[in-house]
Amino acid sequence: MSVCFTTETSAAAVPISVVSQSGFSDWLAIQVPAIKEWLAATQFQAEAGNTRLIPDAHGKVARVICCVSDADPLWGTGGLPFILPEGVYKFDVTDAQYQQCALAWGLGAYQFTRYKKPQRQPAQLYLQSAWLDQINNLVDSIYLVRDCINTPADDMGPGEFAAVVEKLAAQYGAKLTQILGEALLEQNYASIYTVGRASDDPPRLLDFRWGSPAHPKVTLVGKGVCFDSGGLDLKPSSAMLLMKKDMGGAAHVLGLARMIMQSRLPVCLRVLIPVVENVIAGNAYRPGDIIKSRKGLTIEIGNTDAEGRVILADALTEAADEKPEVLIDISTLTGAARVALGTELPAVFSNHDQLVNDVIKQGEKKYDPMWRLPLFQAYREYLNSSIADINNNSTESYGGAITAALFLKEFVPDDIPWLHFDLMAWNSRPRPGRPAGAEAMVIRALFSYLENRYG
Structure with a gap:
């Protein structure tokens, strides 16, 4: 199993909301005030590839917002393994979307380390055991x-x-x-x-x-x-x-x-x-x-x-x-x-x-x-x-x-x-x-x- 995946469930896994460009306004309308205010204060724009960390009351990451393209949604989450701090994350999406996002995550976690040490390890994504063989293949x-x-x-x-x-x-x-x-x-x-x-x-x-x-x-x-x-x-x-x-x-x-x-x-x-x-x-x-x-x-x-x-x-x-x-x-x-x-x-x-x-x-x-x-x-x-x-x-x-x-x-x-x-x-x-x-x-x-x- 790739080091960027884990099958161990954890209550501490940080949820990631994957939002399309066209669906961002509707998604934002139903969020709690704290999320709306944080995104407004940090001037978040609904553009493909944009990511925002939402902190909790103690300053720890409570949620991640990731905006993906309507035309090419597969790759939108591919940069997350090295954008996000090391830790365990999970996607807050449907099962079909989860597998698609997991593939992009796995491919984005690649590093060629034969001649040079990696600067850091990728963040880990929780993956259901039932999906592991297919994604890992x-x-x-x-x-x-x-x-x-x-x-x-x-x-x-x-x-x-x-x-x-x-x-x-x-x-x-x-x-x-x-x-x-x-x-x-x-x-x-x-x-x-x-x-x-x-x-x-x-x-x-x-x-x-x-x-x-x-x-x-x-x-x-x-x-x-x-x-x-x-x-x-x-x-x-x-x-x-x-x-x-x-x-x-x-x-x-x-x-x-x-x-x-x-x-x-x-x-x-x-x-x-x-x-x-x-x-x-x-x-x-x-x-x-x-x-x-x-x-x-x-x-x-x-x-x-x-x-x-x-x-x-x-x-x-x-x-x-x-x-x-x-x-x-x-x-x-x-x-x-x-x-x-x-x-x-x-x-x-x-x-x-x-x-x-x-x-x-x-x-x-x-x-x-x-x-x-x-x-x-x-x-x-x-x-x-x-x-x-x-x-x-x-x-x-x-x-x-x-x-x-x-x-x-x-x-x-x-x-x-x-x-x-x-x-x-x-x-x-x-x-x-x-x-x-x-x-x-x-x-x-x-x-x-x-x-x-x-x-």
Whole structure:
């Protein structure tokens, strides 16, 4: 159980009134004079995120007022664990609202403490035992994603990331296999091997399975570039500063897999994660090289900094061979998606309208947003090569997220329902419930969709 939660009831737990902006006037009208006068004296404004401590006659905190947005009520309580003094609190809301507020509380209590001691412990929230498993599953899985992404590449290279996967697989009784180094060539994963061969930490394909083969097949694929220098098409130093997060897609599918396994969802789960470092050495792959992919398509390397789609090509081909009911890949694939949608709104592409529409609806319900971009087939010609089946780099500087998705589409048959997410995996600014740094995006929506479909 997270340190920010307690299941021990206490008469001393301070109640928190959660009030919407639009409902504040009606709420205030029925309060006792002491609360009205205190809020007036402290000039409290009904604006999203505003919080006020109400003292008792002895100066101790008797109640907390927290105002939340009408448009996005989930996150309004996410800042409370570090705004409020240490102690135990409880929400004065309905059960459904309580669970929503508790999730935001848990996510807002996150601290990355591997290299730096926390300044303080978060305030604690009382949580009913009946809700504990569900809330902790989401919170702990998202903490796993954040921790993996926040950890720099010297402690989260391919080998260390593989150790995280191995530990998780063992925890849930999943079967893990690793294909490592030159064994990738021997087993026809040349795209993964070629991108990662210059690193002293060998490239690998992590493949783990969980659940009964009799259950519906759900396959997750995550981009695991533990550090991306750009290769011989070297990034400028400013663009490398956050490249520890280029394994964000791999961390996301790991977090989603944990949610599925912890809840014992009746699916046959497979997780495929190609893990590499894209660095420079004498044997680094070069612009102009030709790679024969697992599918048999030849890939001309137009840019060594478009490496994520290359390693995903072999993983998607392997995933498609088993024809899962749902195939989901998640990656920090393009800067173009950030230009189109900003850092806080992930892009989703799909070959299956019903699937993507249902997932988007779950995102709206769970305040886990995404935006669909088109697989605009006319742009496929930008990936043409005169000497190979496809180029990994578009000849046009526009529509980069779409051409990257079209590249991946070449490795996914049309009859397999497929979702491709291109996301930031990072908060560039702190917000309630979402501290600056690594972030898990879309996986709450995906888990809710899978739970509704198969649970």
